[in-house]
Amino acid sequence: MDLAVWQIIILVILAFFSILDSLTLNIGCQYPVIIGTFTGLIMGDITLGLAIGATLQLMVLGVGTYGGASIPDFTTGAIVGTAFAAMSHQNAEFAIGIAVPVGLLMVQLDVLARFTNTFFLHRVDKNIAMNNIAGVRRNVLLGALPWGLSRAIPVFIMLVFGKKIVDFIVNEMPDWLMGGLKVSGGILPVVGIAILLRYLPTNKFVAYLIIGFVAAAYLKVPMLGVALIGLALAIIFFKQNFNKQVVLAGNSTTNMMGVENEDGEYED
Structure with a gap:
């Protein structure tokens, strides 16, 4: 044909x-x-x-x-x-x-x-x-x-x-x-x-970059393993910053409303 x-x-x-x-x-x-x-x-x-x-x-x-x-x-x-x-x-x-x-x-x-x-x-x-x-x-x-x-x-x-x-x-x-x-x-x-x-933002996450490089270049971790390590680090980073934001938001609300007294009212 x-x-x-x-x-x-x-x-x-x-x-x-x-x-x-x-x-x-x-x-x-x-x-x-x-x-x-x-x-x-x-x-x-x-x-x-x-x-x-x-x-x-x-x-x-x-x-x-x-x-x-x-x-x-x-x-x-x-x-x-x-x-x-x-x-x-x-x-x-x-x-x-x-x-x-x-x-x-x-x-x-x-x-x-x-x-x-x-x-x-x-x-x-x-x-x-x-x-x-x-x-x-x-x-x-x-x-x-x-x-x-x-x-x-x-x-x-x-x-x-x-x-x-x-x-x-x-x-x-x-x-x-x-x-x-x-x-x-x-x-x-x-x-x-x-x-x-x-x-x-390499300067901010240079430690994570080094971890990924060592895992791939020296430990011979497959790409899927490196990706999973990156995912784990991302989850840890997110949780840490999320909790920090919650604490900061709570402190900000307290400062704006004042301190709660025994009667449940806020005082400056």
Whole structure:
């Protein structure tokens, strides 16, 4: 089974908007289970697409791009895997075997998209300095292009040239390029976390920050454990401050009303 031109066009458009949905739109198209189902509908096998998308969805539950981190894009993998499985009349296991390397490849392309997008970011800063609102709006919209094209172009190439191109890109990409992208991908989360800490009340809660760092870096506590420690500290902090506010509120009321005498009346 060969893909029709209209199927390739729709799948490329779907890949383009799926990453934009995860960044801004948030209408649900960033989830592999949704995109897999749509791809299955386009390919004429909605059951296969749903099975592939649901399997990939389980692989990304609880995973997010917080702090500028790049994660495997199994949404794009769901598109390619479902399309190849439907074309070759294979099962979901075959599709997952294709979708996983595609999702891992998207990590590197995600880093490239982030770097490319800085061009428009500098233009936004320049237009802000010039008080050019129209220019700011235009470059913000243009900034979506690197993100969308980082998914649309690979999907187009894969659908046109087939599975061999995926294996070639993954296996034959130069070590210097892969190494550089991995280093960049490791730096981006650190920069993102630093930006977050810049705007958070870090000085006030630096003790909690140290506890979380020690738990994660030295004690090797999993992220769920670190999150639970943070939750416990937040509960303790809330209770302490809530009780303090109640005491302060009570003292304030007493000072305003005076001291209660033996007859139950308040005296200044």
